[in-house]
Amino acid sequence: MKRQSRRMKRMARSHRRKKTQGMNLTSLMDVFTILVFFLLTNTSSNEALEPPKVITLPDSVAESKPRETVTLMVTDEEILVESESVVATADVVNSEEIVIAAIKEAMIAQMDKAIVATETDREGEQEDAAATEGEDEPAQPPEVNILADRGIPFRLLKKVMSSCTDAGYTKVSLAVIQKAAQG
Template sequence: MKRESRRMKRMARSHKRKTPGMNLTSLMDVFTILVFFLLTNTSSNEALEPPKVITLPDSVVESKPRETVTLMVTDEEILVESRSVIATAEVIDSEGTIIQAIREAMIAEMDKAITVAAAEVKEGAEDTGEEEAQPEPPEVNILADRTIPFSLLKKVMSSCTDAGYTRVSLAVIQKASQG
């Protein structure tokens, strides 16, 4: 009888040692992939990053802005592609509707606008299979603080259209659609 009891104890001990633990390798792989996915997709959530000095108005527009020439209107100055062009106070005090400093800066950026428009036309033609497509007119996105008076924006937009930019877009913050 002693033999059987020793044998039973040995079997019980070896059975306890072989209890498998949780295998966390596949779980860690899934979490690693999830973290990588979240990091890569959260960095590109907006087409235009508004600067801290500008508070954009809200809108329920569905489409995102395209890559174009960017003009910013702040309380202190007007910037074309992050380069200061003229003080906002000078534009407000001016009599004419076309501001020459803005017009000249926009003409200097015309090459970028035409290159971007041509790339979009080429991409659209490849998607539809067409060989020749009409180039889009140059476009400008205006980022203006919500407190900027419309008379100032009117002068800025007039200067842009006089420089040859026929498509003018005002940047806004997208809100959830109501419906």
């Protein structure tokens, strides 16, 4: 019987170990990590307006989602433009004026954001359509989204909308909760 040298025994042991090793999953884990990151970043940007807990929006079967514009919230206690308090709701209800100066001034201050948002939407629509060549379309009017609790009286909403249109916002959208169409 032959005696094996120590070197041969070592080589045989290391050769057996290499055969029993599993797959290397590092690259597969990298791909899954990138995929999860991609899905998380893209799904969070598709959400529309998220109403605060203080406001209960009315239901609607509208199919179009609101665009990114200036947001005006009407709660039971105050009126907010872009999450900044402008005036107390009770003061607006008790006021005899149809156009509320504080709301008008706050909306005029946000006009730059509204114009940028409508231009961005317009450029996206032009890229999608790509049918108009050489034609200059008139500038889109600024738009405002109003988030109001379903219990807010109409006379208050009328004053808020009048203040917005007096500030130059001709497109006024009321935010609603989208529910399935019945039919």
